[in-house]
Amino acid sequence: MATRIRPSSKRCAVIGGSGFLGRHLVERLVEKGYSVAVFDIAQRYEVPGVTFHQGDLCDKQALLKVLKDVSLVFHCASPSPACDDRNLFWKVNVEGTRTVIQACQEAGVQKLVLTSSASVVFEGTDIKNGKEDLPYAKRPIDYYTETKIQQEKVVLEACSKEKDFLTVAIRPHGIFGPRDPQLVPILVDTARKGKMKFIIGDGTNLVDFTYVENVVHGHILAAEHLKPDSPLCGKAYHITNDEPIRFWDFMSQVLVGLGYDAPRYHLPYALVYGIAMLLWLITSLLRPLVNIKPTFTPMRVALAGTHHYYSCSRAKQDMGYQPVVRLKEAIARTVASYPHLRR
Numbered sequence: 018m019a020t021r022i023r024p025s026s027k028r029c030a031v032i033g034g035s036g037f038l039g040r041h042l043v044e045r046l047v048e049k050g051y052s053v054a055v056f057d058i059a060q061r062y063e064v065p066g067v068t069f070h071q072g073d074l075c076d077k078q079a080l081l082k083v084l085k086d087v088s089l090v091f092h093c094a095s096p097s098p099a100c101d102d103r104n105l106f107w108k109v110n111v112e113g114t115r116t117v118i119q120a121c122q123e124a125g126v127q128k129l130v131l132t133s134s135a136s137v138v139f140e141g142t143d144i145k146n147g148k149e150d151l152p153y154a155k156r157p158i159d160y161y162t163e164t165k166i167q168q169e170k171v172v173l174e175a176c177s178k179e180k181d182f183l184t185v186a187i188r189p190h191g192i193f194g195p196r197d198p199q200l201v202p203i204l205v206d207t208a209r210k211g212k213m214k215f216i217i218g219d220g221t222n223l224v225d226f227t228y229v230e231n232v233v234h235g236h237i238l239a240a241e242h243l244k245p246d247s248p249l250c251g252k253a254y255h256i257t258n259d260e261p262i263r264f265w266d267f268m269s270q271v272l273v274g275l276g277y278d279a280p281r282y283h284l285p286y287a288l289v290y291g292i293a294m295l296l297w298l299i300t301s302l303l304r305p306l307v308n309i310k311p312t313f314t315p316m317r318v319a320l321a322g323t324h325h326y327y328s329c330s331r332a333k334q335d336m337g338y339q340p341v342v343r344l345k346e347a348i349a350r351t352v353a354s355y356p357h358l359r360r
């Protein structure tokens with residue numbers, strides 16, 4: 018019987034490696050001596066020693082070419098949550114992830130690390146120190162979350178010691194840091210439009226914001242601890258900064274750091290949420306005619322006005338996780354990295 022020659026455990030592929038998290042992950046993997054192949058629909062940078070493969074993860078043949086000689090795959094690709102395109106989310110996050118699993122199994126990949134999201138358990142109501150055993154959201158707040166739930170289920174169910182294919186899911190929350198295309202740019206855009214004067218709710222809600230290097234650290238630890246006899250097989254792990262902060266204090270620190278005023282006036286949560294729902298409904302109905310993207314979506318308002326912070330004790334226990342960059346330093350580094358967004 019022909020025996021398959023196993024590729025080195027340091028040969029990996031990063032699907033979605035051109036994105037914000039993906040690129041930070043690629044850079045750290047290279048520093049740690051991994052040989053890295055990036056698979057993404059777009060190539061946005063170059064790193065010596067990293068090979069780039071442009072393709073859609075829904076295309077199994079394209080994936081197979083890249084995965085045939087790697088033992089470890091990180092899957093951190095997703096359409097942007099802002100696109101709100103249900104068909105695209107299902108095609109890429111659910112069907113595409115099934116294709117990734119099939120391609121991994123056919124190519125003989127041994128480990129798959131998925132970037133999921135802590136929002137898979139978020140329904141718009143308070144979560145305080147949430148653990149991984151919270152049930153998946155029954156009524157996910159948007160299409161992105163709906164498909165992140167299905168994606169995580171598909172990946173964790175595929176974990177099989179018999180097939181020599183192990184999977185684990187990392188659930189980060191509110192990733193921020195240099196080059197993030199979402200959090201700081203949207204925040205500054207909102208401030209420039211004069212809409213960041215208001216605090217939604219009483220302003221005391223605690224939230225996790227997680228520095229990108231800590232998220233990267235969690236992914237690599239997960240990959241290195243994922244073994245047939247380890248507790249990680251087929252499980253999900255919260256990775257946070259382990260320093261919940263008031264949502265509005267975080268926003269204020271970033272805004273003030275960039276020279277903008279901190280929000281001051283309070284608006285009732287229920288009122289803003291109601292308006293956001295109405296706007297979402299109207300823009301959805303108008304979508305065939307015009308594509309309007311409201312700043313205040315129901316998801317953003319829910320995130321801004323509720324508690325949502327998560328325990329990462331499972332990651333600490335099973336993989337020795339500890340954040341490597343504290344929040345104060347993380348905010349300072351992030352603010353310094355956006356000189357072009359200063360007032």
Ligand SMILES: NC(=O)c1ccc[n+]([C@@H]2O[C@H](COP(=O)([O-])OP(=O)(O)OC[C@H]3O[C@@H](n4cnc5c(N)ncnc54)[C@H](O)[C@@H]3O)[C@@H](O)[C@H]2O)c1
Binds near residue numbers: 038039056075165
């Ligand atoms: N940013 C956050 O706050 C956050 C929080 C929790 C989880 N996540 C998850 O982390 C992952 C990375 O997020 P990010 O913020 O870096 O997003 P990003 O948009 O910067 O990166 C996603 C990458 O996926 C690629 N991609 C999209 N569709 C693809 C396809 N069909 N085939 C191949 N590549 C494709 C994009 O080109 C992009 O480079 C996502 O899975 C996201 O759901 C993000």
Ligand SMILES: CC(C)CCC[C@@H](C)[C@H]1CC[C@H]2C3=C(CC[C@]12C)[C@@]1(C)CC[C@H](O)[C@@](C)(C(=O)O)[C@@H]1CC3
Binds near residue numbers: 189190192316
């Ligand atoms: C207008 C608003 C009141 C203030 C603007 C800030 C806003 C842009 C960010 C604050 C929290 C962020 C966030 C995500 C996107 C950007 C924010 C809404 C997130 C929805 C991106 C996808 C992730 O998977 C996420 C759901 C997660 O679990 O981390 C994010 C949650 C936080």
